[in-house]
Amino acid sequence: MKLIDINKSYGSLAVLKNFSLEFEENKICCLLGPSGCGKTTILNIISSLVEYEGIVKRERGNISYIFQDQRLLPNLTVEKNLEYVLLSTGMNKSERMEKIDKVLALMELKDKKKSYPYQLSGGMLQRTAMARAFIYPSNLLLMDEPFKGLDISLKKRLIDEFLKLWSRDKRTVVFVTHDIDEALLIADRIVLLSDKAEIILDEKVNQSHNNRNLNSDNLIKIRKSIYKNFV
């Protein structure tokens, strides 16, 4: 997928100016950058949710999008929220239920299957949104701070589950986060944006996702260069 010379303004506010970025297929690219620099805007452009000038070149196929604010359907239970995105796939009821049960177990949400969104904690809402994005058959996954606000141990478990799901069913992932260590654990590549959405750092993380060690020389080096440019 390729973004070429994208320009995006909201009224008089220019957010993206001749922004170009190429994403490698079936790799995980993390976008880091200060609040308000345009990360969500980039995901919204990729998914054509907002208008823009420029070119987005993309392989055919569906997009899964984990929004920054989840956007679950309030009148449907967790289970029904997940089933909703499977209705168009041609799966029969028992196939749908099997898939839903599997992903809910992975997201540690089994006992919340019959709960409505208002009955869930913030972290549970995030996990439901992630489950929904994953069961939807797509070749592009957009994730906007999906682990935000989770406690460190749950976050670590979900990152591991996410990487397992992804390695079994690879997709191109654009992952937005403010958490540098999260990016170091997940990314094949980390792109750091300035407050004007200029690319100030573009680092490949040439390391398998299995058991990445944040204290390894390679990751320490990358963390240092992100810090130097970011903090």
Ligand SMILES: Nc1ncnc2c1ncn2[C@@H]1O[C@H](COP(=O)(O)OP(=O)(O)OP(=O)(O)O)[C@@H](O)[C@H]1O
């Ligand atoms: N619909 C909108 N109308 C007007 N301005 C908008 C709109 N959406 C975003 N903006 C502005 O565009 C800029 C970029 O917003 P965006 O949501 O892309 O930032 P972000 O990098 O995702 O920030 P954060 O890390 O806080 O989520 C901000 O200044 C924001 O106020």
Ligand SMILES: [Mg+2]
């Ligand atoms: Mg955002």
